[in-house]
Amino acid sequence: MSPQQQPLRPMDPTEEAFLRVLGQVMTGLPRAIDADMIRDGGLRLSEYTPLMLLSEAPQRRMRMNELSDACNLTLSGMTRVVSRLEKQGFVQRVQCTEDLRGWHAVLTDDGLARLQEAWPAHLASVRRHVLDNLADHDLTQLTAGLRRIARTH
Template sequence: MLSPEPQPLRPLDPAEEALVRALAQVTITLPRMVDADMVRDVGLRLSEYTLLRLLSEAPQRRMRMSELAEECNITLSGMTRLVSRLENQGFVQRVQCAEDLRGWNAVLTDDGLARVQQAWPAHLASVRRHVLDNLVGHDLMQLAAGIRRIARDS
């Protein structure tokens, strides 16, 4: 079967160019802004909050370290450092995986659950201020669907 002829590249129109540039900018600035709010308001980095939130939502409040690293978009060694920091604070424990003794799970402690619950209002306020307040009047479900399609393609 013959491959279809490649389509010639079409330059971005002004609206497309503006969107692509805005998306690139927001992927850099939004995490920084929310992180700064979280540190200022509750003394917790966004990466720490994200890890604690993911564990709070996981079955039995536990996840494999490799799955956490993937969900947080960081390396396994970066996840190990992050979990160690939270483990030293009593928010997380590391336990060997029962089904695979080579792997490790991160488990949210009761103190960790209390910490993520305490930090949640600050995270919510930051996300509302930096994201949702700027999208009033837009179809959020349609926007979310488009962003998920972008994420799936990467």
């Protein structure tokens, strides 16, 4: 019997409470970090994340579709973000030499400097909103559980 054919088991109160608060975290946390980053670092979370990912990528470059997947954005949404970053001189788009159809986003030296400048605001916000609130919990187990959830999509 496939999982879709098994009888549904209602959530118990603990499961229901967890799911509701998880939804609140999923929507509220990015807004809170974004507000902190704008106030303290002058860079939106939606701009910080691709800069961070590009800084970690080989040759500080990623294909646009890979970057959009990693940022959990549509390709058109990622294109808008990269266009803003490109206008500021933080990212450059370069045509892929492998197939000439795709494009790479490449982190510039100015983009790396901007990322380093915004990093303390990001770290402080993440510590305040997430890590400090989980200090007494097993982060290894929480991470493993969240990874299992992430792999299902």
